[in-house]
Amino acid sequence: MSAQDPTGAAREALTTLAAAVLRIRRExxxxxxxxxxxxxxxxxNEALDQLGDPQPGHRPDxxxxxxxxxxxxxxxESMWADAQSETQHAQ
Numbered sequence: 001m002s003a004q005d006p007t008g009a010a011r012e013a014l015t016t017l018a019a020a021v022l023r024i025r026r027e028x029x030x031x032x033x034x035x036x037x038x039x040x041x042x043x044x045n046e047a048l049d050q051l052g053d054p055q056p057g058h059r060p061d062x063x064x065x066x067x068x069x070x071x072x073x074x075x076x077e078s079m080w081a082d083a084q085s086e087t088q089h090a091q
Contacts, residue, residue: 007051014044 021037028034 007048010048014041014048017041018045 018041021034021041024037025034
């Protein structure tokens with residue numbers, strides 16, 4: 001996985017975080033806070049391992065080329081000239 005995809009980017013960030021926690025351990029020693037940080041990094045790593053593939057049918061965010069822009073301009077009233085409303089009991 002490359003760092004371009006979200007999972008790869010998360011793994012890269014987690015590797016950086018693990019290195020920072022290791023430096024903290026060297027400075028602070030084996031304290032409760034350091035052990036909790038280490039445990040949190042391990043838990044995040046396990047969570048990334050358990051992600052698996054995205055859900056079937058799940059779509060990532062819509063790209064700019066897929067967006068449809070709907071203008072705020074009012075519709076041309078002549079477009080509705082021949083239309084019948086349900087309230088007029090159209091058949």
